[in-house]
Amino acid sequence: MDCFFPNVEPEYHGSPPEVRFLVRVDGAPVICSISAEALQDHFDAHGPFEDELLHAFVRGRQRISAVCIAALRRSHGDPVVLRSGMFRFAEAAMGKRYASELNGRGVRPAMAAMATSGRR
Template sequence: MIISFPQQVPAHCGRSLMLIFPTVVDGERIERRVSAEALGDHFGAASLREEDLLAAFEAHRDKIEGAARRLLRAFGRKPVLMHSGYFRFCE
């Protein structure tokens, strides 16, 4: 499984309180999601505002992408929302 992460700014979904970031798996583009709660609890987002969530994501992009990589290897291409609880156990 070849996994890469295009260096694009994640999309903000205010209604669902998450960021959506692109992943490419074996040439196929797949969206990954990380909750605002996880960004606040584990990556220092100061608030639920888009700017704060994006700043936390960018500051910890490597850890978030590493977690996404582990989930892809464990569960395949299924859609997954990375919640705070996941990061609590993978740290």
């Protein structure tokens, strides 16, 4: 499945508060969205307000695109709504991968766990 994110500005929609964006899946346009909650929890939007959500989307576009591609593959190209839990799952999966990579370099498991949890 080929996913392409054209250079089209995302749009705010207020009920429920979310940001919608265009993805081309195998050349066909698919409208996807990300919830206000996900933008607040993972991309530092301060409230479900249009400017906050749009700025958070722009700041997080790369991570949003990566999670969206995974969700589109699971949905076989049908539109998806990205929710906060999807980003928690993706971050946990990346943390585990990073921890095992550190472990492979001779870093003790406790140190690898600290590196992925943000503690020092």
